[in-house]
Amino acid sequence: MPELPDVENLRKYLEATALHKPIERTVVRDNRILENASPQSLGRHLKGKELQEGKRHGKYLFGALGNDECLVMHFGMTGGLMYYESGGPPEYARVLLNFEGGGSLAYTSKRILGKVGFTDDPDQYLEDRDVGPDALDDGLTMEDFARALSGRRASIKSALMNQSIVAGIGNIYSDEILFQSRVHPGKKARELGRDELDEIFDNMRDILREPSGSGVRKEECLHGQRNSGAECPRCGTPLDIINVSGRTSYFCPRCQENGA
């Protein structure tokens, strides 16, 4: 699940439960989740340190330890965090941070598609992975956005999910953004008009800030409509389900008819 708004919730969760507690021991319960470290080296990097802040960039969560050192977490499709003080680790816990004086933070991942690692230079870490600007970065302008999409042969849906163009959007939210913008997911990015780009940019900001239809348009969100037989919340037309660059895409063939 974790896309930008979900990772933002995990960031808040980390800050609410796990800050300023010395890490006594790090337990890696499945080595496959580690990205660039052995269990020993990760444990050595974390031992005695305290999480001081959670920082999010796109779908990455950095647990800042001071001096730019960070625990890096990526959640894949099925990752999460769970803080617990008794009763043992939750199901699918892959890495545990055991704090001095009790309490543990578990990184969970059902399918082991995420990653846990360590860096002493988060900016470099992101650059190495070609991660673009965070979709909610105040410094990201409409001009930047339009420039990044110009000339792209790929569909707009695929471009929105491309983390090197804008970081944080996955399958669910790309569908929502395009639904709100009334743009067909298969339309080529380079063929979008200025008005459509404006609409997509504004909706991207609104939706990622105010996720899950919690805002004003609650009745007109695609959210929760991902099942066969679902209808457009605006006009009642049965939603179309197509595959766009390997991902299942829901859209309204009437509201988003401009097209591929």
Place this chain on the structure above:
DNA sequence: CGACAAGCCTGGTAGC
């Protein structure tokens, strides 16, 4: 049992 699932990465190649 096979198909599928909200993540990313890789390899081969279409297209400029």
Place this chain on the structure above:
DNA sequence: TGCTACCAGGCTTGTC
């Protein structure tokens, strides 16, 4: 021809 950007496939395991 060469380089980029794009897509399909793979990873993994639980669910329908």
